[in-house]
Amino acid sequence: MSARRPYMRPMNGWWRRDPFFVRYMVREATALVVALYAVVLLAGTLCLARGETSWNAWLALLRTPASILLHLLMLVAMIYHAYSWFEIMPKTLPVLFIGGRRVAGTTITRVGLIAAALATLVTLAVAWTLRP
Amino acid sequence: MVESVSALERIIEIEVLRYRPEQEAAPVAQSYRVPFTDDMSVLQGLQYIKDHLDGTLSFRWSCRMAICGSCGMMINGKPQLSCQTFLREFYPGKLRIEALAHFPIERDLVVGVDDFIDKLASAKPWLIPREPRSLEQGEYLQTPRQLEQYEQFSSCINCLLCYAACPQYGLDSKFTGPGVLALLHRYNADSRDHGREQRMPLVNSLEGVWNCTAVGYCSEVCPKGVDPANAVNQNKVNSARDYFLRFLRPRAEGK
Numbered sequence: 001m002s003a004r005r006p007y008m009r010p011m012n013g014w015w016r017r018d019p020f021f022v023r024y025m026v027r028e029a030t031a032l033v034v035a036l037y038a039v040v041l042l043a044g045t046l047c048l049a050r051g052e053t054s055w056n057a058w059l060a061l062l063r064t065p066a067s068i069l070l071h072l073l074m075l076v077a078m079i080y081h082a083y084s085w086f087e088i089m090p091k092t093l094p095v096l097f098i099g100g101r102r103v104a105g106t107t108i109t110r111v112g113l114i115a116a117a118l119a120t121l122v123t124l125a126v127a128w129t130l131r132p
Numbered sequence: 133m134v135e136s137v138s139a140l141e142r143i144i145e146i147e148v149l150r151y152r153p154e155q156e157a158a159p160v161a162q163s164y165r166v167p168f169t170d171d172m173s174v175l176q177g178l179q180y181i182k183d184h185l186d187g188t189l190s191f192r193w194s195c196r197m198a199i200c201g202s203c204g205m206m207i208n209g210k211p212q213l214s215c216q217t218f219l220r221e222f223y224p225g226k227l228r229i230e231a232l233a234h235f236p237i238e239r240d241l242v243v244g245v246d247d248f249i250d251k252l253a254s255a256k257p258w259l260i261p262r263e264p265r266s267l268e269q270g271e272y273l274q275t276p277r278q279l280e281q282y283e284q285f286s287s288c289i290n291c292l293l294c295y296a297a298c299p300q301y302g303l304d305s306k307f308t309g310p311g312v313l314a315l316l317h318r319y320n321a322d323s324r325d326h327g328r329e330q331r332m333p334l335v336n337s338l339e340g341v342w343n344c345t346a347v348g349y350c351s352e353v354c355p356k357g358v359d360p361a362n363a364v365n366q367n368k369v370n371s372a373r374d375y376f377l378r379f380l381r382p383r384a385e386g387k
Contacts, residue, residue: 005153006236006244011302017209021299024347088346092365095281102280 023084030081037074086112143167144219145226146177148189151237159237161228162186168219174227175203175214178241191241198355201291205241206230211296211353232292234302248292251308254334255316260327278323285318285363287356294350294360300343307343308334310350310360317363320370332374341367 015021047058061067089112090105097103143165151159164181172180175193182189194200196215203214208228219227235243294310295301301309308316316334319325335341344364351361 003154004238006238007151007153007159008236009159009233011299014299014302018349020349020352021347024349028345088348088361091346091348091351091359091361092368093362094366094369097277100277 027081027084027088030077030084033074033077034081037078082116083113086116141167142169142223144177144223146174146181147226147228148178148181148240149228149230150189150240151231152188152239159230163226166219168223170218170220172219173215174205174207174212174217174219174229177219177227178214178229189241190239199289201289204232204291204293204296206233206296211293213291213293213355216355232296234296234298234305235292243292245292247305248290248295248309248311251312252290252315255308255312255319256327256331257312257315257319259319259322259325260330261324262326272324274323281323282318282321284358285314285321288315288318288358289356291355293353293355294358297347297349297353299347299349300345304343306339308339308341310344310364313341313344313367314358314360314363317367320367332371335367336371336374341365341371344368 015025044055044058047054062071086109090108093108095102096108145163146166147161147163149159150156150162164185166177166180166185168177168180173196175191175196178189178191179193182191191203191205191214193203193215195202198213198216201213204211205214206212206229207214207217208222209230211232214229229241231237231241231243235245235247238244288311290311292311294314298307298310301307313335316331320328320331341364344361346361346365348361351359354360
């Protein structure tokens with residue numbers, strides 16, 4: 001008879017065991033905030049389609065203090081999500097070569113972050129120019 | 133001189149999670165006070181315990197120089213090779229040592245690795261040439277760029293730290309896991325190899341790459357600079373391509 005009695009340790013609360021896992025869970029959780037903001041924009045588009053009254057009601061809702069606070073929180077979550085997303089990006093890409101040299105992971109992350117920042121600035125500039 | 137004498141008198145507390153199946157229903161912590169010098173690894177601390185304090189303590193080790201992959205364990209909660217982690221890093225704090233996470237504990241710091249060994253074979257981790265070659269045909273030629281596609285993945289020493297770092301493996305051990313998938317990629321990415329079609333069913337399967345949620349800790353803990361997270365995620369692209377290309381290019385019969 002075998003004396004073996006392998007012991008399996010439970011996985012309860014695994015994501016609290018290491019700060020690395022906590023950051024991972026925050027990255028995954030902030031993805032929900034990205035989805036939530038898409039819903040806010042979708043609601044705006046639907047209101048626009050329904051006519052001027054609905055559109056103005058949606059705009060008025062956005063101007064309430066609760067909405068502004070929510071948007072600030074969503075902004076913070078979105079920035080963290082973008083950062084963590086580009087941080088993991090080198091892991092998801094095939095090996096890249098430029099001019100015969102392998103592109104470093106940190107370069108990929110940096111290029112991604114700069115591209116995201118530029119896209120944001122361009123969007124803000126366009127919105128500022130087109131404001132009524 | 134005075135300094136070296138006082139250095140010898142330093143004593144660090146090492147708490148080991150012990151499990152003796154004939155004696156305990158569940159693992160229990162046991163503390164030891166171990167005198168140490170600056171050049172002593174955690175493994176040497178454990179050897180001191182076994183030689184001088186408690187001969188019943190069980191742990192695996194062999195080479196003492198980070199190449200055999202036997203002495204991986206959780207050191208203060210992080211998967212590390214005990215031979216290349218030093219006691220001085222933790223002093224004056226204490227040290228908590230536990231068997232590698234996500235594996236069944238057989239005894240003290242010894243885990244059962246049968247699951248990993250079975251998975252290793254399933255990845256066919258060897259070169260499968262396109263056709264048999266004779267010695268007269270000479271060696272394979274490879275460019276530096278072709279070498280770079282797989283070289284880092286060939287540094288794996290099967291130490292299992294990446295498995296202890298992977299919560300997806302911990303939650304569901306059916307997942308093939310980072311180490312084996314990195315080795316699988318090491319051969320698929322090798323220009324001399326032609327076994328890709330034989331390995332893709334494992335990549336595509338429910339136990340394959342899609343179980344990975346890109347936590348990325350596997351690459352962080354690897355003592356040999358392998359990037360398993362990259363291997364796994366590159367193969368999500370390959371798996372998706374494989375899925376869509378079958379409509380354009382039907383596979384040969386029986387594959």
